[in-house]
Amino acid sequence: MSFLKLEGVTKRFGGLTAVSEIDMTVERGQIYSLIGPNGAGKTTLFNLISSVLPVSAGRITFDGQDITRTPTHAMAKLGMARTFQNLAVFKHESVVNNILTGLHSRLRTDPLSAAVFWGRARREELWARERAEEIIDFLEIEDLRDLPVGTLSYGQQKRVELGRALAVEPKLLLLDEMVSGMNQEEREDIGRFVLDLKEELGMTVLMVEHDMGIVMDISDRVCVMHHGAKIAEGTPAEVSADPEVIEAYLGGSRAA
Incomplete structure (x- = not known):
């Protein structure tokens, strides 16, 4: 098929x-x-x-x-995940936070657990941050991780957008x-x-x-x-x- x-x-x-x-x-x-x-x-x-x-x-x-x-x-x-012809990044947020937004669809914690940040919520947060760092390493943007995306060059911003798409773990x-x-x-x-x-x-x-x-x-x-x-x-x-x-x-x- x-x-x-x-x-x-x-x-x-x-x-x-x-x-x-x-x-x-x-x-x-x-x-x-x-x-x-x-x-x-x-x-x-x-x-x-x-x-x-x-x-x-x-x-x-x-x-x-x-x-x-x-x-x-x-x-x-x-x-399924995608990038766009025109940049669609959160320019005032850091590189790592932009990539973390792509992991949102992979999280399953309910609002109450997330509010108290315990158990499953804590485990998912740790997993998400670890996964974001793996993507940052793969794209070779470790030195940019804490910078606001809007301060980066156009090519670097496109790389961040790719990282956010990869965070979805797409097929x-x-x-x-x-x-x-x-x-x-x-x-x-x-x-x-x-x-x-x-x-x-x-x-x-x-x-x-x-x-x-x-x-x-x-x-x-x-x-x-x-x-x-x-x-x-x-x-x-x-x-x-x-x-x-x-x-x-x-x-x-x-x-x-």
């Missing part, structure tokens, strides 16, 4: 069809990338998968469960233009982290990305969208050699 499967997924905004009858399969443990020109419908499709937007037509299944009509707040408990991680606005060194670091997530933790990653170097270097499969429709799918080598893809997207990148 496919880990994530989209069947005829469509999104309409009035008379505009932003995503048109997308069929797509992501297998467990893959790094799967969505690419295409600006306005191709990639982020809209991400929003449909993560239930930020309702599907107009079609079906989405995740880990054997139909999630087409699942409310947004339930996605984290199902094992599927969605990364929406994770390396946009980063310098070359920062982009390479993120590529290395994503590969480590796959190779060390067996995590499945679905990316929307414009950086073709990252896409071609680390992806197992690539889906190309144009004007809301899928125009190609395959390995990075297969997609990069597709004439329709070259005309719609890769050709412009190569010329640059």
Whole structure:
């Protein structure tokens, strides 16, 4: 059974069809990338998968469960987490506190136990802080842990947002233009982290990305969208050699 499967997924905004009858399969443990020109419908499709937007037509299944009509707040408990194209961090809070917010969905203490901070509440708090430190170590931001996120560089803030998504302990991680606005060194670091997530933790990653170097270097499969429709799918080598893809997207990148 496919880990994530989209069947005829469509999104309409009035008379505009932003995503048109997308069929797509992501297998467990893959790094799967969505690419295409600006306005191709990639982020809209991400929003449909993560239930930020309702599907107009079609079906989405995740880990054997139909999630087409699942409310947004339930996605984290199902094992799905994401980052956003625009930063969505708590800028006045510290790095460690931002990551701790991602662990909220993993906690089970009732309000009364939390108020007296005893027993299960204390154990969960200790576990959460230990887990946050593990994520901070993994992302190599130990020296930033106590700083307000708003004082960090853009690339560092994106790394904190990734850490908060990892705190959910997702089975599927969605990364929406994770390396946009980063310098070359920062982009390479993120590529290395994503590969480590796959190779060390067996995590499945679905990316929307414009950086073709990252896409071609680390992806197992690539889906190309144009004007809301899928125009190609395959390995990075297969997609990069597709004439329709070259005309719609890769050709412009190569010329640059």
